[in-house]
Amino acid sequence: MNLKTVDIYYFSGTGNTLLVVKKMRDVFVEKGTEVNLLKIEKSSPEDVNLEHTIGLGFPVAGFSTYPFVWEFIESLPQTKGTKIFMVDTLGGFSGGIVGPLREKLKKKGYKPIGAREIIMPPNIFYIQDDETCKKKIEKGLEKAQKYALEIANGTSSWGRTPVLSDIMYYISKGLIGSWKWRSQHKWFGFKADKSKCNQCGICVDICPLNNIEMKDHPVHGYDCEFCMRCVSFCPRNATPCKFNYKGKAYRALRANAFLNDE
Ligand SMILES: Cc1cc2nc3c(=O)[nH]c(=O)nc-3n(C[C@H](O)[C@H](O)[C@H](O)COP(=O)(O)O)c2cc1C
Incomplete structure (x- = not known):
């Protein structure tokens, strides 16, 4: 397959998806393809160049993906045969995304050429502990490399599991939809610890939904979709995550590397 230019639209909360799409970019570039990595939160669907091959990269959340990622995908323009592929990263199980996404994109006129889920x-x-995470990342990046080669060689495919994936799609849509409920934010919403926060403003800058406002400390609004960025990249660990065991935070790469990519 001749991939002249690939535009990969991606979102990454804590760095896993970023590492995966970067690995895929390196493979494509080696094959002579021009690659643009574009952040979903900073892109407009109407600006998508339909002459290029499109890639979509995102984390699994609630067996699906974040509502704002869905919104971006659902707002992609109609086309006639633009090639498209997807990659998601996940902890273990998704179920409600690969098949339904393929159907949505096909209805819009895209030609799905590949889908892969990478643990x-x-x-x-x-x-998990650092060593286990490191091994998982290494394995995941090997898979990303293989997948990119398949796409480049024209041997990748985008399958679906009928019925099961459709059922999962509706269950997960309900689940992620409930993240908009104010009650969820009351119980699970993030709150900065004033005694640790030094008002550096990093959380405000990196929130993909512009949901954090700096007052005398960061104040989180009701638009959070729980991507974990503010928790993971706070240099003072000042935003604890209530639903993580012992409040521990994960990030796939150092804060500096992630922030310099912003
Ligand atoms: C709110 C939330 C929901 C998640 N739901 C799932 C899930 O349903 N299934 C799964 O396998 N992993 C789930 N995960 C784990 C992430 O998909 C996984 O760690 C991913 O690689 C994170 O990518 P990122 O670092 O690019 O944000 C969830 C993570 C978060 C923060």
């Missing part, structure tokens, strides 16, 4: 360290609930 990376979980960034929620139970954060």
Whole structure:
């Protein structure tokens, strides 16, 4: 397959997906393809160049993905045969995304050429020890490399599991939809610890939903979709995560490396 230019639209909360799409970019570039990595939170669907091959990269969340990622995908323009592939990263199980996403994109006129789910360290609930995370990342990046080669060689595919994936799609849509409820934010919402915070403002800058406002300390609004960025990249660990075991946070790369990529 001749991939002249690939535009990969991606979102990454804690760095796993960023590492994966960067690995894929390196493979494509080696094959002579021009690659643009574009952040979903800073892109407009109407600006997508339909002459290029499109890639979508995102984390699995609630067996699906974040509502704002869905919004971006659902707002992609109609086309006639633009090639598209997806890659998601996950802790273990998704179920409600690969098949339904393929159907949505096909209806818009895209030609799905590949889908892959890549297991990376979980960034929620139970954060594994550094060594285990490191091994998982290495394995995940090997898979990303293989997948990119398949796409470049024209041997990748985008399958679906009918019925099961559709059922999972509706269950997960309900689940992620409930993240907008104010009650969820009351119980699970992030709150900065004033005694640790030095008002550096990093959390305000990196929140993909512009949901954090700096007053005498960062104040989180009700638009949070629990991507974990503010928790993971706070230099003072000042934003604890209530639902992670012992409040531990995960990040796939150093804060500096992530922030310089911003
Ligand atoms: C709110 C939330 C929900 C998640 N839901 C799932 C899930 O349903 N299934 C799963 O396998 N992993 C789930 N994960 C784990 C992430 O998908 C996984 O760690 C991913 O690689 C993170 O990518 P990122 O670092 O690019 O944000 C969830 C993580 C978060 C923060």
